[in-house]
Amino acid sequence: MIHSCNFTVSKSLNFGALAARRPLNLRSNLPSKCSVKFIRMENDNNCSPMDASSESRGALVVFEGLDRSGKTSQCGRLLSYLEGLGHPVELWRFPDRTTSVGQMISAYLSNKSQLDDHTIHLLFSANRWEKRSMMEAKLKAGTTLIVDRYSYSGVAFSSAKGLDFEWCKAPEAGLIAPDLVLYLDIPPEKAAERGGYGDERYEQLEFQKKVAQHYKLLEDSAWKIIDASRSLEDVEKQVKETVSEYVVSCQKGKPLSSLWSY
Ligand code: Z5A
Ligand code: MG
Numbered sequence: 001m002i003h004s005c006n007f008t009v010s011k012s013l014n015f016g017a018l019a020a021r022r023p024l025n026l027r028s029n030l031p032s033k034c035s036v037k038f039i040r041m042e043n044d045n046n047c048s049p050m051d052a053s054s055e056s057r058g059a060l061v062v063f064e065g066l067d068r069s070g071k072t073s074q075c076g077r078l079l080s081y082l083e084g085l086g087h088p089v090e091l092w093r094f095p096d097r098t099t100s101v102g103q104m105i106s107a108y109l110s111n112k113s114q115l116d117d118h119t120i121h122l123l124f125s126a127n128r129w130e131k132r133s134m135m136e137a138k139l140k141a142g143t144t145l146i147v148d149r150y151s152y153s154g155v156a157f158s159s160a161k162g163l164d165f166e167w168c169k170a171p172e173a174g175l176i177a178p179d180l181v182l183y184l185d186i187p188p189e190k191a192a193e194r195g196g197y198g199d200e201r202y203e204q205l206e207f208q209k210k211v212a213q214h215y216k217l218l219e220d221s222a223w224k225i226i227d228a229s230r231s232l233e234d235v236e237k238q239v240k241e242t243v244s245e246y247v248v249s250c251q252k253g254k255p256l257s258s259l260w261s262y
Helices: 033-043 071-084 100-109 117-140 151-160 165-172 188-193 205-216 232-252
Strands: 047-049 060-065 089-093 144-148 180-185 223-227 257-259
Touching: 060 071, 060 151, 071 089, 071 144, 071 180, 071 232, 089 117, 100 117, 117 144, 117 151, 117 165, 151 165, 151 205, 180 232, 188 205, 223 232
Parallel strands: 060 144, 060 180, 089 144, 180 223
Antiparallel strands: 047 257
């Protein structure tokens, strides 16, 4: 279902004075407010509604992709863009290495500690669960969250090691489902040419090829595939164009959903 709508940013997004002079002509391909719940449950069987109300809230925008696909660069650019428009927005990343769980993950990634594959998978998941209630509070308060890696990284990387795919998804069920997943798509060979891989675990071409295959299995209706082999500026332009309509739709009112049929 295609809905066409013409908004001015200042009216529909309550953006700041800077934005008031910039009319947006958005063509939304989102389902209408009252049909979101129905369509997501029926079609992709990936999300379940968490909250019956559809009050105005921030959008949960997740960036995913292989190493060096440009996620962190694009997160920063999107943050500046939305901030410049006066929109409440925060940048988060997973793993969040500031918590005690995050420090265990960081030690593992930098090869300072060894952990069983299942154990590290559950730690990555726990690192998201320890942030879940804060995430919900921020979204409900109207703050858009830009998140650099999320559950999809967790499943793609662990299943690429050989862990069972459904087992990897299970601990993620019940986390907040993103409104939009921007998958920065790039051939692993091209990503490897950028900036060089460092010393962290997983930063190897053959492994990244496997991760790419497992990412593809996770694609659902919230995903937008962005060709990330283009210039930083071209990718940035498409990211901004894509995100705007999701910010509008969440601000108009959209229920939060849970990831993977909890
Ligand atoms: N992991 C996991 O196993 N399970 C989980 O649940 C989670 C993560 C959440 C740490 O990730 C590791 O944890 C990661 C997955 C695993 N493993 N690996 N490998 P991280 O997020 O901390 O990794 P990172 O250090 O931030 O690197 P990155 O994410 O791979 O890079 P990126 O953010 O996608 O790219 P970037 O830093 O924006 O750009 C990289 C370089 O390319 C830089 O020099 C840029 O200037 C350049 N660049 C970016 N875009 C372009 C374009 N368009 N053209 C040319 N050059 C570009
Ligand atoms: Mg990064």
